[in-house]
Amino acid sequence: MTVSEEVRVRERPRQPTSADVAALAGVSRTTVSFVINGRADVQIPPKTRRRVEDAARELDYHPHGPARQLAAGASLTIGLVMRQSAEQVAADMNLPNYLWGLAAAARAGGYRVLVEPLAPEDGTYAGLLRSRRADGLIVSGPRDDDDELAALVRDGFPIVIQGWRADLDVPSVDVDNRAGARGAVEHLLELGHRRIGCITNAPLQYTAAAERLSGYRDALTTAGIDFDPGLVVEGAFDAASGHVGMAGLLRNGGPSAVFVASDVVAIGAIRGLRDAGLRIPADVSIAAFDDIPIAAHVDPPLTTVHLPAGALGEAAGQLLVDRIAGRPVPARTLLPTELIVRDSTAVPRKSGGR
Amino acid sequence: MTVSEEVRVRERPRQPTSADVAALAGVSRTTVSFVINGRADVQIPPKTRRRVEDAARELDYHPHGPARQLAAGASLTIGLVMRQSAEQVAADMNLPNYLWGLAAAARAGGYRVLVEPLAPEDGTYAGLLRSRRADGLIVSGPRDDDDELAALVRDGFPIVIQGWRADLDVPSVDVDNRAGARGAVEHLLELGHRRIGCITNAPLQYTAAAERLSGYRDALTTAGIDFDPGLVVEGAFDAASGHVGMAGLLRNGGPSAVFVASDVVAIGAIRGLRDAGLRIPADVSIAAFDDIPIAAHVDPPLTTVHLPAGALGEAAGQLLVDRIAGRPVPARTLLPTELIVRDSTAVPRKSGGR
DNA sequence: GGTCGAGACTAACTCGCGTTAGTAACGCGC
DNA sequence: GCGCGTTACTAACGCGAGTTAGTCTCGACC
Numbered sequence: 001m002t003v004s005e006e007v008r009v010r011e012r013p014r015q016p017t018s019a020d021v022a023a024l025a026g027v028s029r030t031t032v033s034f035v036i037n038g039r040a041d042v043q044i045p046p047k048t049r050r051r052v053e054d055a056a057r058e059l060d061y062h063p064h065g066p067a068r069q070l071a072a073g074a075s076l077t078i079g080l081v082m083r084q085s086a087e088q089v090a091a092d093m094n095l096p097n098y099l100w101g102l103a104a105a106a107r108a109g110g111y112r113v114l115v116e117p118l119a120p121e122d123g124t125y126a127g128l129l130r131s132r133r134a135d136g137l138i139v140s141g142p143r144d145d146d147d148e149l150a151a152l153v154r155d156g157f158p159i160v161i162q163g164w165r166a167d168l169d170v171p172s173v174d175v176d177n178r179a180g181a182r183g184a185v186e187h188l189l190e191l192g193h194r195r196i197g198c199i200t201n202a203p204l205q206y207t208a209a210a211e212r213l214s215g216y217r218d219a220l221t222t223a224g225i226d227f228d229p230g231l232v233v234e235g236a237f238d239a240a241s242g243h244v245g246m247a248g249l250l251r252n253g254g255p256s257a258v259f260v261a262s263d264v265v266a267i268g269a270i271r272g273l274r275d276a277g278l279r280i281p282a283d284v285s286i287a288a289f290d291d292i293p294i295a296a297h298v299d300p301p302l303t304t305v306h307l308p309a310g311a312l313g314e315a316a317g318q319l320l321v322d323r324i325a326g327r328p329v330p331a332r333t334l335l336p337t338e339l340i341v342r343d344s345t346a347v348p349r350k351s352g353g354r
Numbered sequence: 355m356t357v358s359e360e361v362r363v364r365e366r367p368r369q370p371t372s373a374d375v376a377a378l379a380g381v382s383r384t385t386v387s388f389v390i391n392g393r394a395d396v397q398i399p400p401k402t403r404r405r406v407e408d409a410a411r412e413l414d415y416h417p418h419g420p421a422r423q424l425a426a427g428a429s430l431t432i433g434l435v436m437r438q439s440a441e442q443v444a445a446d447m448n449l450p451n452y453l454w455g456l457a458a459a460a461r462a463g464g465y466r467v468l469v470e471p472l473a474p475e476d477g478t479y480a481g482l483l484r485s486r487r488a489d490g491l492i493v494s495g496p497r498d499d500d501d502e503l504a505a506l507v508r509d510g511f512p513i514v515i516q517g518w519r520a521d522l523d524v525p526s527v528d529v530d531n532r533a534g535a536r537g538a539v540e541h542l543l544e545l546g547h548r549r550i551g552c553i554t555n556a557p558l559q560y561t562a563a564a565e566r567l568s569g570y571r572d573a574l575t576t577a578g579i580d581f582d583p584g585l586v587v588e589g590a591f592d593a594a595s596g597h598v599g600m601a602g603l604l605r606n607g608g609p610s611a612v613f614v615a616s617d618v619v620a621i622g623a624i625r626g627l628r629d630a631g632l633r634i635p636a637d638v639s640i641a642a643f644d645d646i647p648i649a650a651h652v653d654p655p656l657t658t659v660h661l662p663a664g665a666l667g668e669a670a671g672q673l674l675v676d677r678i679a680g681r682p683v684p685a686r687t688l689l690p691t692e693l694i695v696r697d698s699t700a701v702p703r704k705s706g707g708r
Numbered sequence: 709g710g711t712c713g714a715g716a717c718t719a720a721c722t723c724g725c726g727t728t729a730g731t732a733a734c735g736c737g738c
Numbered sequence: 739g740c741g742c743g744t745t746a747c748t749a750a751c752g753c754g755a756g757t758t759a760g761t762c763t764c765g766a767c768c
Binding site: 239293 | 369418419420421423429444445447449451467470471596597618621624625653
């Protein structure tokens with residue numbers, strides 16, 4: 001597993017401080033600080049400014065972060081707390097995109113991102129804020145009984161929730177899960193399907209799962225179709241749960257179309273259909289949710305609700321930065337989704353369904 | 355997109371400091387520091403210790419991170435620098451797992467993880483280290499001409515490379531790409547394939563891509579098969595590149611099996627095959643690389659080289675923590691891979707190939 | 709030529725914690 | 739009663755920046 005050759009430690013030269021820069025430029029530390037931070041309210045003659053800048057460049061001076069954070073009373077860091085199990089995080093194929101957007105927004109606001117993946121049984125994250133390692137937190141996937149979160153919110157810490165918690169007075173960001181799901185099911189209805197199943201993306205304690213299911217029910221209600229609990233199965237993040245979920249649906253008399261509230265779960269569901277010798281979309285249509293990067297390339301390319309993961313991360317970051325700055329912020333931000341029709345949906349085999 | 359109701363700012367109470375704890379416990383700040391940090395070399399009578407601990411608990415005291423970092427001269431933070439484009443990161447479906455492993459190892463060593471996604475044209479990351487915001491860095495996907503990296507290594511900063519850079523004296527972590535690829539191709543050979551194509555996971559400037567291609571060539575050479583450049587196509591991280599790549603291969607007279615050096619690219623390649631009316635594995639076998647979480651559930655379930663993403667992140671984190679602590683560390687750590695045989699590979703249609 | 713004021717800069721304090729050097733109190737033996 | 743160690747603590751400095759309250763210089767104006 002390893003090669004024997006080793007890399008040993010080298011002594012690092014001491015990093016230059018603002019005092020070094022001041023000495024080299026022949027000014028005081030205060031002046032250096034004024035120049036480095038470009039303070040508009042202090043007048044520094046161009047000649048002096050140049051001297052300081054040259055000295056800083058020559059020494060390759062970088063202000064000491066922790067010292068600056070201590071003096072300024074701000075860590076310029078935002079924390080991303082992922083309150084999910086390892087398996088759940090692993091199945092989140094939109095996370096890379098989300099993280100990218102979040103980091104971009106943070107950087108634009110002068111912040112960096114600290115990630116704190118913390119399985120539900122894994123301990124607490126309040127310390128991040130209370131110890132001032134982070135100025136604010138984005139909490140993704142908190143449970144309803146997360147008292148820690150409630151306490152932090154009560155104490156007025158800047159927090160943005162990724163998802164939703166109805167009971168807390170805290171800004172949240174999410175896509176419009178309900179409207180998105182509704183759109184997907186409406187698409188199935190328009191194709192002529194009447195008997196439409198649903199596999200959720202997660203257990204219904206997860207608000208996103210409950211919302212998507214609500215969207216499904218909305219669409220059925222509007223179309224005048226009675227809700228049949230026998231057509232609803234709970235998925236659990238990963239493809240395997242879609243596989244067994246679909247098997248369950250097929251046992252209850254197969255629907256002509258299924259709304260699967262997650263692409264990953266849908267991929268498992270499709271496998272379940274094929275196990276039963278059914279073709280997609282000829283025999284059963286599948287509409288999904290998330291539009292993960294490979295959704296357009298699996299077989300068949302998925303008709304799915306596009307989730308703008310990058311934009312979501314960006315919005316969350318932007319919101320948190322605003323909140324930290326003390327700017328008022330909308331209580332709930334819902335990003336729109338868009339149905340992408342590909343090849344996993346079609347008109348039912350026998351027009352009118354069965 | 356948003357609801358009008360807004361969340362306003364609340365005044366936060368001042369966080370308690372060690373002086374507050376000292377006052378409440380009736381001791382000096384120094385004693386508090388000794389108790390909090392559990393210094394073994396100082397004797398504190400149990401009674402005093404209890405008083406301090408009770409006071410800390412009562413005030414919900416958390417030491418101020420930046421102050422601590424300043425005094426200790428360590429930020430207790432490691433940075434994960436992702437030197438890839440947004441698209442490339444988005445297509446990395448093992449990233450969530452990797453991140454989880456990395457964070458776990460970091461936490462075990464008392465560190466936290468700061469992520470810095472930085473597209474190649476996006477600026478520098480040296481400041482992270484020079485400003486002491488991070489004590490060490492894991493650099494993933496650096497380019498060969500990354501002078502910044504060379505400078506940091508020269509200055510003796512603790513750095514671990516995710517991947518490989520032959521020219522730098524810096525510890526690196528990776529899976530054994532070459533052996534893994536070789537194993538996959540050997541599996542195809544054992545099935546009886548002789549005309550085996552290859553679609554790389556990325557352009558060959560990326561060392562992982564070059565290594566996997568080497569593994570492919572190794573296997574052919576050992577089997578006594580001449581290398582045919584016409585059977586090799588470059589992929590580029592995403593499924594779309596696999597799609598067009600396969601189309602190219604088919605134009606050059608189709609192989610009976612293809613080693614696609616990435617699951618995501620393979621999913622596109624499979625689509626390319628089906629566009630041409632070919633079945634997998636009946637007409638063409640596909641062996642891939644990465645074993646992303648859905649690899650077992652796509653159609654057909656992929657025969658692929660398992661990449662232990664979580665373990666990889668964990669190893670990288672562990673190595674960096676050791677390096678920061680000044681412990682000697684192996685120059686190159688290669689994690690083993692394992693071929694997972696599923697349903698995308700089979701014996702060639704006409705025994706002996708064509 | 710003295711005074712006033714603006715301009716250019718700096719001494720000294722602050723942030724919260726770790727740590728070193730040192731002191732006060734106590735017990736104990738002679 | 740004195741000396742000598744322990745034991746149990748604390749005063750004070752340092753980390754590297756930001757910031758406040760001044761000081762000093764120089765020119766213009768009366």
